[in-house]
Amino acid sequence: MTAKKTASGLAGFFTKPKTFVAGAILGLVVATVVVTRFFLPAKEVVHEVETLSPSVVFERVVAQNELVCASQNYAIVDKATDTARLFDLIDLPWTTNSFWYRYCGTIKAGVNLQTAEFSQDEGGANKLTVTLDQPYVISNTPDMSKSGVLEERNNIFNNIDVSDVDAFQRQCIERSEQEVVDGGLYNEARANAEANLKAMFAAALGDQAELTVVFREA
Template identity: 30%
Template sequence: MKNFKKILFILICILIAFIGGMFFMNKQTEPEITSTLIQNRIEQASDLVTTKYHYTKVGKFENSLNLNGWSIPLTNKYFILTFEGEIQLGTDLSKANVEINDSTIHVTVDKPAVISNSIDESSIEVYDETKNIFNPISVSDYKAFALEQKDKALSEAKEKGLMKTAQENTKKSIKEIVSIIPDTDEYTIEVTFKE
C-alpha cells in the first residue's frame, strides 16, 4: 500500500509538472501584441493599392496654325479618339504609425494618392481623322491629347468621390491586415489619415 501511495504521489507530481510546463510553454509562444509587431505586419503590405477606377473616354482634338493670334485658313486638323484607362490609388504603408492605448490599436497612414493613371494602348481607336497637308497630325499630337484626357479623367473621378472611396477602402484593408494577427480580436482598430 505504501508503494502504491508513493507511485501515485510521483505520478501526480509528474502530471502537475507536465500541465504546468504546457501552460508555461503556451504562454511563451503566444505573441504579445505590440505596436512594433503590428507596424511590421502593416509594412509588409508595402504600397497598398486599395482602389481601381476604370474609365472609357471619347475626346476630340482640334488645332490649326496661327499667325499673330489669327487662325490660318485651310490648316485645321482634328481627330476623335476613344480609349480605356485605369486609375490606381493606394497608400505607402512603410510610413504608417501604430500606437496601442488600452484596448484600441490606432493606425495613422498617409492619405491615399494616385499610384498610376494609365491608358490601355490596345483600346485606342482613332475616328474622323483629317489629312491636312499644310498641318499634318503628328505622334506628339496624339501623346499630348492622351495626357490631357488622362488628367481630365482623374479630375472627373475625384469629382465622383474617388478619394473618399479610396480612404474607406484603405481603412477596411488595414483593419483586415491587423485582424489577421492572433489575439487582436480583443482590440478596437482605428485608422486615421495624416493631415
C-alpha cells in the same frame, strides 16, 4: 520410445544457448511494442503558438510599402483640333485638322504605408491607432488595345503630327485623375484602407483589438 525422443528434444533445445537468447530478445521486443502501442497513453503533441504584439503586426503591415484600396476603369472619348497660326498671332482657317480619339485605362488609388504611424493607448492595451496620409493615385495604366484614333480629318497644309496625339493622351491622363477626385474614388480608398487594416489586425490579434484609422489633413 516417444518419451525418450521428447526428452532428448528438450535437452537439445536447452543445449543451444544462442537460439534461446535470440528467441528471448525477440519476445521482449514484441512485448515492448504491444505495451507501448496499446496500453500506454499517447504523448500529446504541443504546438508553440507565436504571440504577436500590436507593434510587430504594424511593422509587418508597413513592410508592404503601399496598399491598393480602390480602382476603376475609364474611357475618354473626345475630339482634338489644331490650326496653324501666322506668327503665333492669327489662326489660318484653311489649315485646321482634327481627330476623334478614345483613351481607355485603369486607375488605382491607395495609401502609402511607409509614412504610417502607430500608437497604443497606455490605458487600454487593445486600443490602437494608425495614422495615414491621404490616398493618392498609385498607378494609371492605359489599355492600348481599346485606345486609338476613331476618326481623323487631316489637312495637307497642317498634317496631324504624332506630337498632337501625345499631347492629347497627356490631357486624357490628367482628366482621368481629376475624375478620380470628382467621382469619389478617394473616398472609397479611405473606407477600404480602414476596413483592410482592421481586418489585418483582427486576424493577428483577435477581435478584442480596437483599431482606429486616422487620415492626416491634405
